[in-house]
Amino acid sequence: MSATKLAIVGVGKIVRDQHLPAIAANPDFDLVATASRHGTVDGVASYGTIEALLEAVPEVQAVSLCMPPQYRYTAAYAALNAGKHVFLEKPPGATLSEVQDLVRLADSKGLSLFASWHSRYAPAVEAAKSFLASTKINSVHVIWKEDVRHWHPNQDWIWQAGGLGVFDPGINALSIITHILPRALFITKATLEFPENRDAPIAADIQFSDVTQLPVHAEFDWRQTGKQSWDIVAETEAGQMVLSDGGSKLSINAEQTPVQPEREYPALYERFAEIIKAKTSDVDLAPLMHVADAFLLGRHKFVDSFFD
Amino acid sequence: MSATKLAIVGVGKIVRDQHLPAIAANPDFDLVATASRHGTVDGVASYGTIEALLEAVPEVQAVSLCMPPQYRYTAAYAALNAGKHVFLEKPPGATLSEVQDLVRLADSKGLSLFASWHSRYAPAVEAAKSFLASTKINSVHVIWKEDVRHWHPNQDWIWQAGGLGVFDPGINALSIITHILPRALFITKATLEFPENRDAPIAADIQFSDVTQLPVHAEFDWRQTGKQSWDIVAETEAGQMVLSDGGSKLSINAEQTPVQPEREYPALYERFAEIIKAKTSDVDLAPLMHVADAFLLGRHKFVDSFFD
Numbered sequence: 001m002s003a004t005k006l007a008i009v010g011v012g013k014i015v016r017d018q019h020l021p022a023i024a025a026n027p028d029f030d031l032v033a034t035a036s037r038h039g040t041v042d043g044v045a046s047y048g049t050i051e052a053l054l055e056a057v058p059e060v061q062a063v064s065l066c067m068p069p070q071y072r073y074t075a076a077y078a079a080l081n082a083g084k085h086v087f088l089e090k091p092p093g094a095t096l097s098e099v100q101d102l103v104r105l106a107d108s109k110g111l112s113l114f115a116s117w118h119s120r121y122a123p124a125v126e127a128a129k130s131f132l133a134s135t136k137i138n139s140v141h142v143i144w145k146e147d148v149r150h151w152h153p154n155q156d157w158i159w160q161a162g163g164l165g166v167f168d169p170g171i172n173a174l175s176i177i178t179h180i181l182p183r184a185l186f187i188t189k190a191t192l193e194f195p196e197n198r199d200a201p202i203a204a205d206i207q208f209s210d211v212t213q214l215p216v217h218a219e220f221d222w223r224q225t226g227k228q229s230w231d232i233v234a235e236t237e238a239g240q241m242v243l244s245d246g247g248s249k250l251s252i253n254a255e256q257t258p259v260q261p262e263r264e265y266p267a268l269y270e271r272f273a274e275i276i277k278a279k280t281s282d283v284d285l286a287p288l289m290h291v292a293d294a295f296l297l298g299r300h301k302f303v304d305s306f307f308d
Numbered sequence: 309m310s311a312t313k314l315a316i317v318g319v320g321k322i323v324r325d326q327h328l329p330a331i332a333a334n335p336d337f338d339l340v341a342t343a344s345r346h347g348t349v350d351g352v353a354s355y356g357t358i359e360a361l362l363e364a365v366p367e368v369q370a371v372s373l374c375m376p377p378q379y380r381y382t383a384a385y386a387a388l389n390a391g392k393h394v395f396l397e398k399p400p401g402a403t404l405s406e407v408q409d410l411v412r413l414a415d416s417k418g419l420s421l422f423a424s425w426h427s428r429y430a431p432a433v434e435a436a437k438s439f440l441a442s443t444k445i446n447s448v449h450v451i452w453k454e455d456v457r458h459w460h461p462n463q464d465w466i467w468q469a470g471g472l473g474v475f476d477p478g479i480n481a482l483s484i485i486t487h488i489l490p491r492a493l494f495i496t497k498a499t500l501e502f503p504e505n506r507d508a509p510i511a512a513d514i515q516f517s518d519v520t521q522l523p524v525h526a527e528f529d530w531r532q533t534g535k536q537s538w539d540i541v542a543e544t545e546a547g548q549m550v551l552s553d554g555g556s557k558l559s560i561n562a563e564q565t566p567v568q569p570e571r572e573y574p575a576l577y578e579r580f581a582e583i584i585k586a587k588t589s590d591v592d593l594a595p596l597m598h599v600a601d602a603f604l605l606g607r608h609k610f611v612d613s614f615f616d
Contacts, residue, residue, distance in 0.1 A: 091477065094605055101492040211409065225567055295603035299507045300502060300608050
């Protein structure tokens with residue numbers, strides 16, 4: 001199969017840092033065009049909108065959608081409707097219903113839709129999953145605490161309704177635990193803290209359970225200065241497992257497990273090539289469904305205003 | 309097929325008003341037991357918990373779960389696990405994830421799970437659906453405004469996190485529009501008003517769209533005194549359609565369409581019998597998914613405290 005002609009929509013930091021190197025290193029894709037309000041890629045034809053791109057470059061076979069989630073449905077619909085495979089950055093949309101609608105459309109057109117969860121491809125995730133499958137889990141604690149001023153400086157969209165707030169990083173944790181835990185989780189209790197001047201939460205405290213009443217406690221906080229935490233700690237019958245640094249390190253009973261180098265986005269594009277070849281889609285809504293459930297079931301508490 | 313031996317869990321107002329008469333009139337079901345903290349049914353064996361009921365009356369073949377949604381998953385899981393078909397009052401659960409988990413369990417056990425949406429069986433709903441399928445719709449306006457003090461006096465659970473607040477009646481409107489409109493909807497904008505002393509909204513203003521950019525505007529309000537409204541108004545190329553009184557009356561261009569008498573719950577139990585016979589489930593999550601999306605995407609606004 002010759003390389004799939006790919007376009008990127010929404011050229012920002014994540015595209016420059018992650019997508020472009022992963023695409024450049026993957027012989028299955030050939031980047032032929034971009035669409036973005038501001039960003040461009042050297043040497044690649046650029047357009048102001050996806051509609052202009054689709055009209056000007058009909059040979060495009062697939063598009064990666066990397067704009068904020070509030071704008072993703074319209075672009076994904078246009079791309080699928082024009083017969084293109086679609087890669088969705090995370091989260092796959094601003095609402096669950098719109099993503100369901102895209103799944104239906106992709107199915108009806110025989111196209112591949114990929115809801116990507118990059119953290120599931122972090123280096124130590126599969127080893128953590130194997131370990132947890134080999135023992136009995138007693139409890140899980142998820143600590144996802146970072147400094148929003150450092151990681152998302154002046155990103156207004158992230159604070160708007162639909163921008164997810166602290167669930168933007170938190171959904172990475174959810175994408176990992178829904179992958180590595182043996183049974184489906186559901187939320188039993190949650191508290192979401194909204195800054196008085198913002199429409200998205202700055203912190204969340206969530207209790208999950210599963211059918212065996214496994215206690216899973218997640219703490220998301222965007223006000224963390226100093227040491228940053230992206231850790232999942234499981235107490236098990238075989239001892240304590242710590243999956244740290246966003247899935248990139250694993251220790252069991254304080255002993256570090258050797259892992260391969262980080263290659264989340266290269267793995268995502270390999271997966272995208274694989275589902276295009278297999279004529280299937282890969283859309284797991286579970287992480288976004290838990291976020292929606294947290295908003296639905298959670299107490300909403302207002303806290304101090306937040307200023308960048 | 310002889311009558312299915314049925315148990316009811318959560319004996320309250322909706323059971324006495326709706327379930328009992330519908331079951332009594334349906335030869336496919338035979339009510340043999342109830343479980344409830346307080347309520348009982350004359351002449352029917354009663355238990356304090358579903359676990360006690362399942363142990364004491366193993367011949368039960370199906371259960372109707374009518375307790376508040378926060379307690380439904382555990383009961384549904386116990387019932388399915390014991391090999392019983394399950395009828396879920398609306399909403400089917402406190403979270404989407406838990407209902408998904410029940411769907412998996414029912415499938416794996418070959419049992420029927422029914423997520424009931426009684427308003428879909430209101431007398432004029434099918435006629436409204438047929439009319440809308442015959443024309444082009446220009447816009448839809450949903451007005452669901454009622455007096456919570458009258459309809460839900462001192463029902464504390466409805467104001468707790470997970471109790472849905474004004475979406476408890478509003479989800480009836482959502483169950484109708486997701487049934488009668490020709491294409492999938494998704495929310496583009498929402499505002500939810502929470503009383504300062506409550507964890508569930510008292511009002512919501514929601515904008516939906518579909519792939520053709522059909523504007524659908526829903527207003528839910530629990531502060532309505534005087535005339536109560538449960539209306540869906542569609543402006544179409546064939547004129548104005550008004551589906552009023554919660555789906556029970558239909559007028560097209562101000563001309564009233566004749567409809568059959570109301571029989572929502574009888575129709576629900578007919579449907580439940582049908583899916584048991586066909587060994588299938590009937591779980592449409594769309595109405596609850598829209599509620600979760602409204603919480604996820606919506607602005608959360610605090611308003612005056614509410615006292616019963």
